[in-house]
Amino acid sequence: QSALTQPRSVSGSPGQSVTISCAGTSSDVGRYNYVSWYQQHPGKAPKLMIYDVTERPSGVPNRFSGSKSANTASLTISGLQAEDEADYYCCSYGGTQNFVFGGGTKLTVL
Amino acid sequence: QVQLVQSGAEVKEPGASVKVSCKASGYTFTNHEIIWVRQAAGQGLEWMGWMNPNSGFTNNAQKFQGRVTMTRDTSISTAYMELTSLTPDDTAVYYCARNRQGLQVWGQGTLVTVSS
Numbered sequence: 001q002s003a004l005t006q007p008r009s010v011s012g013s014p015g016q017s018v019t020i021s022c023a024g025t026s027s028d029v030g031r032y033n034y035v036s037w038y039q040q041h042p043g044k045a046p047k048l049m050i051y052d053v054t055e056r057p058s059g060v061p062n063r064f065s066g067s068k069s070a071n072t073a074s075l076t077i078s079g080l081q082a083e084d085e086a087d088y089y090c091c092s093y094g095g096t097q098n099f100v101f102g103g104g105t106k107l108t109v110l
Numbered sequence: 111q112v113q114l115v116q117s118g119a120e121v122k123e124p125g126a127s128v129k130v131s132c133k134a135s136g137y138t139f140t141n142h143e144i145i146w147v148r149q150a151a152g153q154g155l156e157w158m159g160w161m162n163p164n165s166g167f168t169n170n171a172q173k174f175q176g177r178v179t180m181t182r183d184t185s186i187s188t189a190y191m192e193l194t195s196l197t198p199d200d201t202a203v204y205y206c207a208r209n210r211q212g213l214q215v216w217g218q219g220t221l222v223t224v225s226s
Contacts, residue, residue: 036212045205045219046155051212089155097160097169099145104154
């Protein structure tokens, strides 16, 4: 199963909004509503930000939101803050107990 | 609190095997799937496999077929991931994570270094 496709990098100024895309196929992102997003700071374990396409775990700010259209999922971060600077990964269920991650996107807060 | 605690760093020679443990606490171990993920330095996350701790059923990424074995000991709420025939390309941080509404709980990671 091929990795999901994410932009290598995105950037934005504090207070702005950025959107990170995650392109899959009709066998993963397009078929299942099991897309999740993870934030990872250097040297740290990933942290869940969004699950089941749009759901936010307890404690994650509502500045983070998820969506999906056809075979592409998206993570939008509004009101950018300095601490949002990190790597972001999407992940999708691909059927028969298979999962696939995106290649990751480096978010820079200017 | 819910947590996963992994075993310590390992250094292995090419061709050897490594077994990483992941001890769960704060919840019923058999109620939630365990996922294994690895990350080479400067690289992205890579899904390795999935285990149902209740049944012991597993599924591995095709890339690791024949090289990875995932097991568990329910008496001590611990999952294991063994990777054989190691090469320098297997040098990475290996994570376990609990699959419940996404991967909400992660272990701290185990660095496995493969070098002669």
